[in-house]
Amino acid sequence: MGRTSDARERLMQAAGELWHTRSYGDVGVSEICDRAGVQKGSFYHFFPSKRDLALAVIDETWRRVGEGEAAAILTGSGPPLERVLRYLERGLEEQVRMREATGATPGCPFGNLLVETANVDEVLRKRLDRLFDDWTALMRRALDDAVAAGDLPEVDTGQAARALLAYVEGLSVLVKAKHDPRAVADLIPPAIRLAGGDPEAVRAATARA
Amino acid sequence: MGRTSDARERLMQAAGELWHTRSYGDVGVSEICDRAGVQKGSFYHFFPSKRDLALAVIDETWRRVGEGEAAAILTGSGPPLERVLRYLERGLEEQVRMREATGATPGCPFGNLLVETANVDEVLRKRLDRLFDDWTALMRRALDDAVAAGDLPEVDTGQAARALLAYVEGLSVLVKAKHDPRAVADLIPPAIRLAGGDPEAVRAATARA
Numbered sequence A, B: 001m002g003r004t005s006d007a008r009e010r011l012m013q014a015a016g017e018l019w020h021t022r023s024y025g026d027v028g029v030s031e032i033c034d035r036a037g038v039q040k041g042s043f044y045h046f047f048p049s050k051r052d053l054a055l056a057v058i059d060e061t062w063r064r065v066g067e068g069e070a071a072a073i074l075t076g077s078g079p080p081l082e083r084v085l086r087y088l089e090r091g092l093e094e095q096v097r098m099r100e101a102t103g104a105t106p107g108c109p110f111g112n113l114l115v116e117t118a119n120v121d122e123v124l125r126k127r128l129d130r131l132f133d134d135w136t137a138l139m140r141r142a143l144d145d146a147v148a149a150g151d152l153p154e155v156d157t158g159q160a161a162r163a164l165l166a167y168v169e170g171l172s173v174l175v176k177a178k179h180d181p182r183a184v185a186d187l188i189p190p191a192i193r194l195a196g197g198d199p200e201a202v203r204a205a206t207a208r209a
Helices: A004-021 A029-036 A040-046 A050-074 A080-102 A109-117 A122-148 A157-178 A181-187 A189-195 A199-208 B004-021 B029-036 B040-046 B050-074 B080-102 B109-117 B122-148 B157-178 B181-187 B199-208
Strands: none
Touching: A004 A029, A004 A040, A004 A050, A004 A080, A004 A109, A029 A040, A029 A050, A050 A080, A050 A109, A050 A122, A080 A122, A080 A157, A080 A181, A080 A189, A080 A199, A109 A122, A109 A157, A109 B109, A109 B157, A122 A157, A122 B157, A157 A181, A157 A189, A157 B109, A157 B122, A157 B157, A157 B181, A181 A189, A181 B157, A189 A199, A189 B157, B004 B029, B004 B040, B004 B050, B004 B080, B004 B109, B029 B040, B029 B050, B050 B080, B050 B109, B050 B122, B080 B122, B080 B157, B080 B181, B080 B199, B109 B122, B109 B157, B122 B157, B157 B181
């Protein structure tokens, strides 16, 4: 059961895993406490409500997969459009890993929560809307670099980054429909077209490098 | 309360509206019966379970918005890529109408259900996966016509149609994030790029017609 001082972290980890592989509505506080090995009476010492736990899980997950992984790839080294493809491929690999580890096809933890709660919890919706804006900004950095490098025409990169985010969220929905992340692998390169780029040219440049 | 013989239809309509504007998990059989003005005891005369009601609602909704509206626009008259844009615009108008009528931003009724149930109800997932395949086939018909008319290069229209469906589902997620369908209006023309087309050329041809 681990140390008592870990209880808050255990609750967050249990909630994140259960919500991501099932759904927010399907998993309540009691089941999260059971999985985390924390007494239900202690739960409210850490979180006033299920929503507060959700907000903490969103923040922690974004720090890891957004400010951590996405920023490292999208604003890191390498040709900018190749970074975008690498980022999408990395996301798919993570879906495959989770599918093998849990048997579930989790999709996007943020999109899932948003779809489920947008019309019934305005606090969660606003938090996720802000997160989507931050995510869009990270993708835009790579697209701005691509325009500067002459790898893209002079497109509206803010609009193209929002289109790219929509596409990523949609791929996550298709992954769930097929219960198989690999079923959308061939749909990753066309993402570059949304920004006015040519996927074949990006692949050819990568192969030459 | 209407006639007793309408009870099945009233249950389906109430469930469709409540699930679409809230969520599947958030609305149970009791509330659906209340809204429909049907005794809870009668519910199980019509539907063995909540899932069976969901399957009936999915079939009925697809008959109306898929085999009805989507097929009429996507396989109807007019230049093929213009049909695609008209179809996406029609979907956005329907979101605006529902936002004004209900105060909710419903998004896609099929994508919502899928995101929420894919990992916890294999029967619903398989039904929705089949529906997504049928939807993809309708979009592909317009893209095939576009290739035949020389409005698109010789792309893999099956892949392009799946990419288009992903994008449509993603736009529905963004609509919910912004709580405003109009926030994604400018993202409709770039959909044409996913199939290797040029949105500007489609607009220019439409303006000339």
